Amino acid sequence: MKKLKKITFRIVLVFVILIPVAAFAHFIIFPQESRCILIAYSGFKKEGRLYFNTNTSPAKLDTLKTLIEQASLRVANFWGRKTANPTFIYCDTEEDFKKYGNERLDPATTQYKLGPYIVISKEGVDLDIIAHEFSHAELYTRLGFYKMQFKIPRWFDEGLAMQNDWRNYYSEDTLQVRSNNFKNLPDVTQFNRGGAFNEGTHEQVMLNYMAAKHAVKNWYSRQTLDKLITNLNAGKSFEEAFK
Numbered sequence: 001m002k003k004l005k006k007i008t009f010r011i012v013l014v015f016v017i018l019i020p021v022a023a024f025a026h027f028i029i030f031p032q033e034s035r036c037i038l039i040a041y042s043g044f045k046k047e048g049r050l051y052f053n054t055n056t057s058p059a060k061l062d063t064l065k066t067l068i069e070q071a072s073l074r075v076a077n078f079w080g081r082k083t084a085n086p087t088f089i090y091c092d093t094e095e096d097f098k099k100y101g102n103e104r105l106d107p108a109t110t111q112y113k114l115g116p117y118i119v120i121s122k123e124g125v126d127l128d129i130i131a132h133e134f135s136h137a138e139l140y141t142r143l144g145f146y147k148m149q150f151k152i153p154r155w156f157d158e159g160l161a162m163q164n165d166w167r168n169y170y171s172e173d174t175l176q177v178r179s180n181n182f183k184n185l186p187d188v189t190q191f192n193r194g195g196a197f198n199e200g201t202h203e204q205v206m207l208n209y210m211a212a213k214h215a216v217k218n219w220y221s222r223q224t225l226d227k228l229i230t231n232l233n234a235g236k237s238f239e240e241a242f243k
């Protein structure tokens with residue numbers, strides 16, 4: 001009986017103290033991810049899987065829905081089929097994007113915790129940008145949070161997403177000119193994790209994205225991609241699975 005009381009006390013302790021403390025700490029350390037998880041309780045309106053500020057115009061909403069549909073088809077075509085079902089959060093103001101996306105004010109970003117959540121800014125209302133983020137979401141859905149966070153190197157994640165991002169200034173033609181016919185490419189495979197991939201001048205960062213796109217393009221076929229996912233899900237390291 002005493003033992004039962006002790007167990008009950010511990011369970012109550014977890015619910016009453018530890019969970020709220022952990023949730024609060026998560027909010028302090030990861031404010032944007034926490035707000036995405038709680039988007040249903042924000043003042044945003046919802047249509048299908050798209051959340052938006054009430055000030056968003058109906059025309060903008062129509063455009064967004066069309067682009068999301070087209071991006072979804074592009075991703076499905078690349079992967080063979082689409083498995084991701086992301087939540088989309090459209091932020092019409094910089095202030096909102098800082099709350100749900102990031103402080104860097106990227107055009108769009110994807111949050112993974114209990115997600116994926118694709119956060120789109122005003123500048124991110126673009127087929128290539130949405131397809132890029134959708135690709136990150138697809139990889140996440142196929143691997144799960146742990147592998148995405150700890151096994152996938154940054155260069156590969158971005159290089160893969162870039163396969164569905166057809167913006168002209170990231171094209172092979174641009175890279176060919178910028179890298180002296182592919183002779184002066186940065187070694188992006190050194191960028192395993194963290195922010196190093198995005199460090200440097202705007203030009204250097206763009207070159208990293210292009211070089212990562214180039215490396216993945218030379219490796220990719222639907223079979224190699226499927227094999228990589230199967231191997232990673234079987235517990236292999238990225239280096240083993242990528243071979």
Ligand SMILES: [Zn+2]
Nearest residue numbers: 132136158161
């Ligand atoms: Zn990306």
